[in-house]
Amino acid sequence: MRFATYEHRHQRRVAVVEEDGTLHPVPGARSLTELIRSGDGLDTLLRAGAAALDVPPVPHVSEVRLLPPLQPPTVRDFVTFEEHVEGVRRSVDGVGGVPEAWYDAPTFYFTNPYAVIGAHDDVPVPPGSDVLDFELEVAAVIGREGRDLAPEQARDHIIGYTVFNDWSARDLQSREMQVRLGPCKGKDTAATLGPYLVTADELEPYRDTDGFLRLALTASVNGEVVGEDLLSNMSWTFEEMAAYASRGTVVRPGDVLGSGTCGNGGCLAELWGVRGEQSPPPLKPGDTVTLTVEGIGTVSNTVVAGRDPEPLPTARRRSRERP
Numbered sequence: 001m002r003f004a005t006y007e008h009r010h011q012r013r014v015a016v017v018e019e020d021g022t023l024h025p026v027p028g029a030r031s032l033t034e035l036i037r038s039g040d041g042l043d044t045l046l047r048a049g050a051a052a053l054d055v056p057p058v059p060h061v062s063e064v065r066l067l068p069p070l071q072p073p074t075v076r077d078f079v080t081f082e083e084h085v086e087g088v089r090r091s092v093d094g095v096g097g098v099p100e101a102w103y104d105a106p107t108f109y110f111t112n113p114y115a116v117i118g119a120h121d122d123v124p125v126p127p128g129s130d131v132l133d134f135e136l137e138v139a140a141v142i143g144r145e146g147r148d149l150a151p152e153q154a155r156d157h158i159i160g161y162t163v164f165n166d167w168s169a170r171d172l173q174s175r176e177m178q179v180r181l182g183p184c185k186g187k188d189t190a191a192t193l194g195p196y197l198v199t200a201d202e203l204e205p206y207r208d209t210d211g212f213l214r215l216a217l218t219a220s221v222n223g224e225v226v227g228e229d230l231l232s233n234m235s236w237t238f239e240e241m242a243a244y245a246s247r248g249t250v251v252r253p254g255d256v257l258g259s260g261t262c263g264n265g266g267c268l269a270e271l272w273g274v275r276g277e278q279s280p281p282p283l284k285p286g287d288t289v290t291l292t293v294e295g296i297g298t299v300s301n302t303v304v305a306g307r308d309p310e311p312l313p314t315a316r317r318r319s320r321e322r323p
């Protein structure tokens with residue numbers, strides 16, 4: 001089942017989306033995050049969705065503004081595609097190869113839940129950046145609370161999947177990561193989620209014998225395909241990522257776990273690293289990035305001019321007086 005959150009005539013609603021784009025509003029639901037939280041995982045959500053199918057369909061998806069399907073309390077973004085690491089490291093860190101530590105565990109960083117935008121919203125250039133990039137990813141959404149999960153348990157805690165674009169200001173990111181913390185301002189202006197939350201049961205037919213979801217991924221800029229990969233090229237499954245995320249802590253309903261950028265053109269920086277030149281060039285206002293994930297859908301966002309940064313001082317070199 002596919003769930004959308006949308007705005008229509010200043011009202012926010014949650015609906016089940018049929019194949020032809022017909023929307024069946026879920027009675028009383030204004031937030032998919034709340035709907036997920038109020039139940040106990042996938043079965044409850046599917047029951048709410050089945051009840052919605054009895055509601056007369058209004059309006060059609062083409063007549064509404066799609067919002068991010070949910071407002072996640074936390075967003076973890078992993079880095080699970082080896083090919084992406086090989087290419088991007090050269091352009092962001094200036095060195096080639098995959099660090100040995102990458103193979104140890106599915107590393108992630110926490111990114112900004114306030115930055116989530118919908119499937120067709122504009123993306124402002126982050127203040128002070130001249131090197132904007134996209135990242136083609138799939139995000140799993142947690143449906144049930146869990147702590148110290150084993151991968152076998154984690155499957156019951158994933159309620160569904162959505163397309164994720166982790167917009168990245170490569171110049172800011174490259175500079176701030178030299179401090180050995182972050183990324184921070186390089187990654188916190190926009191993160192597309194959408195167009196829908198597709199429930200986990202819908203994607204089971206795509207699962208391969210190693211436990212990966214074999215979904216085709218495509219990225220294009222201004223209508224030209226720049227990247228193509230398979231989600232099954234991840235080096236950890238979403239269940240393993242959820243288990244790692246819950247280690248020594250908790251995952252809660254609505255939490256988002258990004259796969260990390262896919263390989264073979266899942267972002268421009270990977271191509272720059274491989275090609276040794278910025279081709280295709282960094283994104284600029286007017287460019288439209290379209291990401292399609294088989295079985296989930298398409299998001300398409302246009303870059304617009306952002307604000308100039310408010311001036312801030314550089315670090316003060318202090319005299320280090322003591323009390």
Ligand SMILES: NC(=O)N[C@@H](O)C(=O)O
Nearest residue numbers: 077078079088168260261
């Ligand atoms: N999460 C993810 O894949 N992104 C990073 O690797 C990156 O900034 O390229």
